[in-house]
Amino acid sequence: MKQLVIVTLLMCILLIKNGFGQVNNSFGSLPPFTKWYQNPLGVSPIALHTGNGIILPAIAATAILIFTKKDNALTNRISYYDDFGVSYGYYADKTTVYQNNLGVLYQMRKYMSVGAEFSTVYVIDDKNNTWGLGLRPFVRFYPIHRENFKLFFQSGAGLILFADTYPKPSGFFGDNREGTRLNGSPKYGIGTEFLLSKHLSAQIGLWHVHFSNGNHPSADRNPGHDSNGFSIGLVYKPKGKY
Numbered sequence: 001m002k003q004l005v006i007v008t009l010l011m012c013i014l015l016i017k018n019g020f021g022q023v024n025n026s027f028g029s030l031p032p033f034t035k036w037y038q039n040p041l042g043v044s045p046i047a048l049h050t051g052n053g054i055i056l057p058a059i060a061a062t063a064i065l066i067f068t069k070k071d072n073a074l075t076n077r078i079s080y081y082d083d084f085g086v087s088y089g090y091y092a093d094k095t096t097v098y099q100n101n102l103g104v105l106y107q108m109r110k111y112m113s114v115g116a117e118f119s120t121v122y123v124i125d126d127k128n129n130t131w132g133l134g135l136r137p138f139v140r141f142y143p144i145h146r147e148n149f150k151l152f153f154q155s156g157a158g159l160i161l162f163a164d165t166y167p168k169p170s171g172f173f174g175d176n177r178e179g180t181r182l183n184g185s186p187k188y189g190i191g192t193e194f195l196l197s198k199h200l201s202a203q204i205g206l207w208h209v210h211f212s213n214g215n216h217p218s219a220d221r222n223p224g225h226d227s228n229g230f231s232i233g234l235v236y237k238p239k240g241k242y
Contacts, residue, residue: 031226033173038090039208039226041155041188049210049226053157053186057139064112076239077107083233087209089225092170093125097209097227105235111142119185121160123225127168134160134185150193150201157186160211167211167223177223183211193235201235 029044030036041048048056081103089095103117114137121132138156162181169176191205212224 033091034226038228041208042226048155048188049186049208051157051184051186051214053155053188053210054137054139055157057141057155060141061108061112061114061139065108068109071110074107074110076237078239079105079107079235079237081105081203081233081235083203083205083231085205085207085229085231087207087227087229089125089227091226092172092175092223093127093167095123095125095128095167095225095227097225097229098122098124099209099231101231101233105140111145113140113142114138115140115156116158117156119160121162123162123166127170128166130162130164130166132160132162132166132183134158136185136187138187148195151190152193153188153190154205155186155188157184159183160185167225170223175223177220179211179223179225180213180217180221183213186210191231196234199237201237203231203233203235205231205233207231 030039030042034042036043039049046052046056083101085099085101087097087099089097098121100120101117103115105113105115107113116135116137119134119136121134123130123132136156136158138154140152140154142150142152144151160183162183165179165181166183167179169178187207187209189205189207191203193201193203195201207229209227209229210225213222215222
């Protein structure tokens with residue numbers, strides 16, 4: 001069954017990427033001025049720093065739900081979390097991004113949850129100083145799921161509205177484009193959850209954060225932002241054991 005799920009995921013990804021022609025770069029290419037360790041899953045055609053950040057996890061989650069059995073032992077599946085994070089831009093103005101995320105998780109399988117988070121974001125550098133509010137759906141997979149410890153991979157993408165246009169022109173390699181107030185907000189990363197009590201767990205994550213408008217209205221208004229950072233927080237499950 002696991003092999004069937006893997007094959008299905010690969011077929012779906014190939015259909016999405018090749019059948020609909022969304023990627024024109026050769027396999028394995030990264031965004032300009034980016035090292036592999038700065039954006040490890042930014043390599044095409046995966047490119048989780050784009051809209052693929054929600055498209056590919058959604059495909060994977062759908063295949064898992066179709067090809068795996070429902071776990072009737074799962075009860076009280078809803079949990080809530082709050083985390084605070086900081087990430088640091090690695091090109092252009094090297095923006096520092098502060099985030100607070102309020103989220104909800106719904107456990108679909110023992111090793112998979114779907115969720116959404118409401119984000120309050122503050123970005124600051126020599127040219128930018130503004131706040132943003134965003135909403136991001138995501139999928140969280142648990143390669144390791146134990147009573148006292150969980151290891152997860154999470155990926156999602158949503159929208160964020162800044163109080164001012166972001167980013168401002170940086171002049172980086174002659175780039176004088178200015179961003180827009182409304183941007184997409186893909187985010188992916190890995191994290192751990194440590195059980196603290198019957199209903200409460202600590203959460204630590206490492207994240208890649210991206211803001212851009214996806215060339216809407218045009219590439220001339222889409223300088224974009226990329227950063228890497230971490231977050232710490234708490235996960236609360238009000239009913240049943242965590």
